[in-house]
Amino acid sequence: MTDTSLIFESGAASDVGKVRKVNEDSFLVRAGSGLWCVSDGMGGHEAGRLASTMIVEALSTVEPQEAAAGLLSECDRRLSVVNHRLRRIASDRNYEVVGATVVVLLIHGHSYACLWSGDSRIYRVRGGALTQLTRDHSEAEELVQRGIMTREEVKHWPRRNVITRAIGVADLPEVEIVNGSVEPGDSYVLCSDGLTNHVADPEIASIVAEFDVQTACDRLVALTLERGAKDNVTVVVARAQRREPTLIDPGGAAKANWDVGA
Template sequence: MPGFSFETAERTHVGCVRKLNEDRVLSRPEVGLWAVADGMGGHQAGDLASSMIVDALSSIELLGTGYAFLDEVQESVQRVNRTLVSHARLSRPGTVIGSTLVALLIYDGHFACLWAGDSRVYLLRDGRLNQITRDHSMVQELIDSGALQRADAPYYGRSNVITRAVGVNDRLALDIASGPIQEGDVFLLCSDGLTGMMDDDEIEAVLKARTADDAADHLLKVTLDRGAKDNVSLVLVHVEPSVDDTLRTARRTLLA
């Protein structure tokens, strides 16, 4: 990708309690597409949903414009949503075959995030970590309404209830956030298996001090050391200057 290159790392783990890993991760730096999908619905349902999402995104090719790229990602997710809803209707009543999704696209110096559910994207820029996504969850709705204080959220009894996901309803609304990228940016995509065990300040400290691979290993280790009640998945994307740009800068320095 002109102007930038990407150092990436991805990890997914079943955790310390669950027997099945229903999370899936995607890392395609060659086209500028990364994703985390956290399946829901139990054995052979959640992993089916998350796998279908990642498989669909794996087949997308780099398109001519950023808008076309984003449109194709959205339409691919909508096709999976329709398939999962139809499949659930053919199963036992009350069957849920769904998955959260958070995806990061980078094209021509800009990023776009799209999501449904409580998997998240964070951006570390200039030493400060900010959450780009906003959870689709009962907890977030209670916080927004003033009925629950953010400090009390980790102790709320239904913290795992999400209000939006791929495969749950006929009509899927995907939220989108976008902006420019810059050298030094660090994006973190993760499932709630990570954020349920580490707070934002802890995550920020890890991302500021380590390479992508080292940070990914450390985040996973801390989560597992704390008991990892859920599957844990994360993708890290470090934005760096392209090799050509680095060579040009070095050449100018030598000639100065």
């Protein structure tokens, strides 16, 4: 039996922007482990940079796993450990908060899982069409979901950047998870809100569909800088490509089971 296994091309770009003095974004690309991450720090006093760096460093130690559930469990465990450490640092240094948003893309076989906390995002571009896989953990998104304000109205709302979840802000991390299937040609875009505050979804879709992964990252960051880049901006793109068919076990291409209780 043959299986069209997938390989992933990855690109990444990050910039401090036009206003901030410190880049508090961090990112991770570990295609061999099926893991990509973007984290956007918060807290001031360079605490945000510390928080995002600690999250990325913790996730960088995740090794390839035989089962999808194992990969998910390892990431979840490391985020819990980092959350505890950030809470302790904030207490020791008398900071109000030391935290960071995080989005993590996990790939196992022909399946993906997205883990996130905060308003950094993961998009998928498939056949030129863009889908936002994550849902912002923000006051603005809650108002939209409740029908109180429209998406156009919240763009001008003074509290549009106030987030409701992040690693390090609560005693236990609040992480949301979604999963689905990967198809050859799919591109996954991980980004901090520094990108989405300046670049519209159709523009993201067009650039990612047209260019190779590294060029797409570079162009998205450059476009953000052209438009003022009021925040740090980070973009990671991972694209699924077909590998030459090889003989495998008949069950090898089965959909991954992300249930850690399985």
